[in-house]
Amino acid sequence: MAKTKAAINPDYVFINCPFTKDYRALFDCMVFTILACGFQPRSALEAADGGDVRMDKIVRLIKESTYSIHDLSAVALDDTNNLPRFNMPFELGMVIGCKKIAGRAYASRSALILEQTKYTTQKCLSDIAGQDLKAHGGQPQTLCRIVRSWLVAESGRSKIPGQTAIFNAYTRFSAELPDICGAADLEYEELIYPDLVGLAQQWLQEQAKA
Secondary structure, three states: OOOOOOOOOEEEEEEEEEHHHHHHHHHHHHHHHHOOOEEEEEHHHHHOOOOOOOOHHHHHHHEEEEEEEEEOOOOOOOOOOOOOOHHHHHHHHHHHHHHHOOOOOOOEEEEEEEEEOOOOHHHHHHHOOOOOOEOOOOHHHHHHHHHHHHHHHHHOOOOOHHHHHHHHHHHHHHHHHHHHHOOOOOOHHHOHHHHHHHHHHHHHHHHHOO
């Protein structure tokens, strides 16, 4: 049976970033900012099907997403293997490869490349030279501004809230999230990606009605 061709969605934003505890505040802020701007975040964390090969899942997300965000800030050696994480630059390479080789089907796809400290990535990935990387400094507020500005510029949409309004909303949501989880019988410390997206969407909808 032939596989169904993945259809690109103008609202999908593929997230390629570390899934570590020390990155959680940035990840939560990124997800919230994407939602607040009227887009839909997509991540390899959204499905837990053991039969779904991770690479196949990532390829599908890349095919379906008009936009993608790649944070290459995890360049430090990890405590377990004393090695850096290569997943993020590998997935970015897949996206750039599609844009450069696959022709018109991917030419219009937009990618935002992030790093923690400016010019750090070039020291270990010289082929990235010429790309316009944005440094967030590990600060959620800076990340919010970068993501929001990029989505506005690349989508051309005019009704996206301002960066101050979005970050103030994220600050309130973040402060309320433990109680929101409690009311939904969810464990805040073990909150999984689909629940985070669902709770953030519901919170934003309630705020819009208030």
